[in-house]
């Protein structure tokens with residue numbers, strides 16, 4: 001069996017030699033070129049498992065090679081060697097389609113990690129990026145033109161290390177897309193860790209992200225790994241990244257740039273190999289303008305932007321989405337059927353909570369459905385009623401201060417009195433839900449993490465319900 005072949009393009013003899021020796025020791029065959037012209041000649045003759053090019057070459061920029069390889073029908077991963085401290089070059093190269101980069105002075109451990117990762121992509125047995133992988137385990141449903149294009153982008157982005165910033169409304173599928181990118185990448189065998197940046201109390205953030213040594217602070221009884229360690233070799237998703245406090249943004253930027261983290265209480269840093277995917281439903285560029293988000297971190301995270309369209313812009317997908325969800329909800333049993341007009345009715349709805357709301361609507365409809373057939377009457381869509389609800393600030397004002405424990409503000413309807421049946425069960429349930437959530441929020445001074453704990457639901461669920469019911473934090 002022949003060894004994988006790597007092309008090194010560098011005009012600095014010392015560095016070229018160092019790269020060659022390291023790669024040969026890894027059992028690889030190496031060709032070396034000093035100029036773009038020589039590199040092109042090699043590329044015309046051979047297929048490579050990886051190309052490693054310096055940025056500055058006597059007859060042009062390594063970036064040209066990145067673009068040429070990207071435009072060719074070969075999918076050879078190409079990595080660039082960037083000058084010390086030129087984070088901008090690395091970002092430009094990644095944007096142009098480079099698989100990854102190493103900075104000068106080259107740290108050999110980092111180089112080896114990067115090469116291994118590239119080789120996994122090129123290995124013939126690799127499932128990553130192959131049509132076989134595309135056919136299996138995908139939970140991302142949708143055949144509309146926007147979803148097809150999203151899938152193509154996912155496929156392409158899975159083959160690089162470039163940080164990706166996913167934008168999209170809440171519930172539109174950002175996390176699912178991030179998982180899909182991971183599952184199709186050479187990192188698929190390693191962990192995917194999703195972190196909700198808005199759910200971690202500020203005082204614990206550093207410990208959660210970077211870990212700590214035993215005895216680093218009171219209560220640190222044992223050494224603990226942080227998210228970066230947990231995601232080592234895999235993908236770290238920073239969800240709701242706009243919620244990161246500024247002090248943490250600085251530390252995160254450092255960790256991402258250096259690819260090293262230092263546990264609290266440790267004297268040295270440890271290398272971590274983590275691909276970063278960030279997501280937010282806020283406008284990050286706007287957060288930069290208002291000073292809430294650091295420009296340098298934005299630049300670092302936003303190398304590739306991926307936008308997940310809201311469900312109302314891809315209503316063509318409703319049929320397959322509903323089909324897929326009903327099949328999942330049915331498990332091994334027979335999926336529920338849809339009565340006439342159900343799909344048409346769903347199509348008239350704007351789904352402010354996107355696919356997550358569709359899931360909830362179907363789950364609820366299924367509970368009401370007779371004989372496994374969902375009828376229009378089983379759907380409880382908000383429609384115009386959402387706009388008629390009292391503004392959230394007023395709603396909050398109504399419940400503050402919190403009612404005394406045990407008080408039952410839900411006196412309009414009592415199950416023991418059949419004459420007082422609510423005129424609309426969905427409205428009534430919504431009202432109950434709103435009041436209980438507001439009570440928990442008031443009790444915790446609007447700390448959503450604690451309120452979610454009190455209610456025995458996840459932070460995400462609480463956030464979603466708050467959005468659905470238009471419950472906002474009071475100003476000031």
Ligand SMILES: Nc1ncnc2c1ncn2[C@@H]1O[C@H](COP(=O)(O)OP(=O)(O)OP(=O)(O)O)[C@@H](O)[C@H]1O
Pocket residue numbers: 139140141142168169170171172173174175176177239281321355356359460464
């Ligand atoms: N295209 C899709 N096909 C199937 N299920 C989907 C799709 N998009 C989203 N979902 C489902 O909808 C729910 C919400 O998706 P997800 O958590 O990825 O959204 P999100 O944009 O990350 O939400 P948030 O902004 O609240 O974090 C999940 O249960 C997910 O599996």
